[in-house]
Amino acid sequence: MDKALAYAAQHRDRFLADLIELLKIQSVSADPDRADEVRRAAQWTADFLARIGMEHAAVIETGGHPAVYADWLHAPGKPTILIYGHHDVQPEDPVEKWTTPPFDPVVSDGYIRGRGTSDDKGQFMTHLCALEALLATHGTLPCNIKVFIEGEEEGGKGMTHDFVRGHADLLACDAVAVSDTSWMSPTRPSIVYALRGICYLEVKVRGPNRDLHSGMYGGMVQNPLNALGKLIASFQDAEGRIQVEGLFDDVLALTPAERAEFASVQEPEDAVAADLGVPSLWGETGFTAVERNWGRPSFDVHGLWGGFTGAGSKTVIASEGGFKISFRLVPNQDPAKVAKLVDAHVQKHCPPGVVAETTYLHGGTPVMVPADSAFIQAAAQAFEGAFGVRPALVREGASIPITAVFQEALHAPAILVGYGLNSDDIHSPDEKFKVAHFFGGIDCNVRLYEAFAQVRTGA
C-alpha cells in the first residue's frame, strides 16, 4: 500500500492534468445536441481504464447514453467491489453567472473550478487514479474490482437503471462504492449510510366545467383554488407533522446513537437560518433540523397553478387548478404504498363541490446500510487513515436513485464514500472541487480497497 501511496503522491500533477482533460469534454446528458460529447467522455474513461491495466474496459450501450465498464477479478476469496460514478454532467446554465468558463477548468486557491469537478468527474477519477497507483506499483489489486461509470445520471433517457437490472450478472458484487456525495465541513469527513427516497405526485382539482364570473357565481360553487389551498393545508399540522394516515407506519425511528452522531456535525440552526435569510428554521416538532432532513419524512409543494395571475385584476373562478408535491421518504417506507396513502388522504380531505385526482409521477426507495456493517466500518478505517480524523457517519436528505437499484437488483449495499463539500456548488454556476480532496480521495481509495479486502463476505 505504501508504494501505491508514494506513486499517487508522485503523480499528482499528471492526475490533475488528466482530470482537466476529462472536464473539458462537455458531457451534458440533458442536451441532445451534446450526445456525442457524452460518448466522448465515456470513451475517454474507457481508454483511461484500459491504459492503467484494468481488463475488459469498454464503452457499453445502455439504450440511452453509454456507460463504461472494466474489471479486475484476480483476487480469489476476496470481496468484489463495484465502483460507481457518472461521466455526464449538469447543464451549465445560466452560463453568464460563471466567473470562470464551465468547460475550461481553472485551478486557483486550492480549488479546481468547472462543471463536473465535484459532480462527478473529479470524484470518480479519485478511484481511477487509485487503481492506477495500485496496478502500477503492485500489478495487482487487494480485492476484486468492477468499474461502472454511467452517462445519464443527470439527464437523458434514464436507461441505465434498466441496464443494471438486466445485467445483474455482469455487475454482481458484494458492495458498491459510490463517490458522489459531500462532507458537511472541510474539517470533518463523512460517510453517508442512508439516503431518503421520494414519492412525487400531481394533484388536480376540478370544479365547474368552465371558468366563471365571481359576481354571477361567487358563493354558489366551491372555488377549485380555494379548495386547493385547503387540501394543501391538510397535509401538515401547525407543528409540521405530516397528517397522511399510515404514512409513519413503516418509518424506522432514529436511534439515540444516530441522534448523538448527527448532533456532533450539525451547524448551529440559527447560522443555517441566517445563511438562508429566513427568520428561523421550521419543521416537525421534536426533532432537530438535521434529524428532520436526514431521518424523517418531509412534505413539500413544488408548484401550483390555476386561475388568473396576470397584472391587474380579473374576477374569475377558475374551473380547475393543480399542484405538484413530494414526500421525501426514510427507511423502511415504500413509495408506491405512500402514493396510495396520499391518494386516500386527498379523497378524504377534498372539500365538497369539487373533485380531486392524484397522479403518482415517480418514486424512489430510501436506502440504508447499517452504520455498524463491516463495509461501512472498513470505509471509516480508510477515511481515518487518509484524513487523520474519524469520519462522521451521517445520512443525507436527498436521493441517489441508482443506489436503490443496486440494492434491489444486485442485493449489494451502496457505500457512499464521497469527497465533495456541501459548498462545492454542484449543479450551480462556479462548481468547484477542493484539490486536496481530489488527492486525498485517491489516497483514501487505495486504503479503502485494502480495508474492503479484509471484509469477510461469507461467499
Ligand SMILES: [Zn+2]
Ligand atoms: Zn452526481
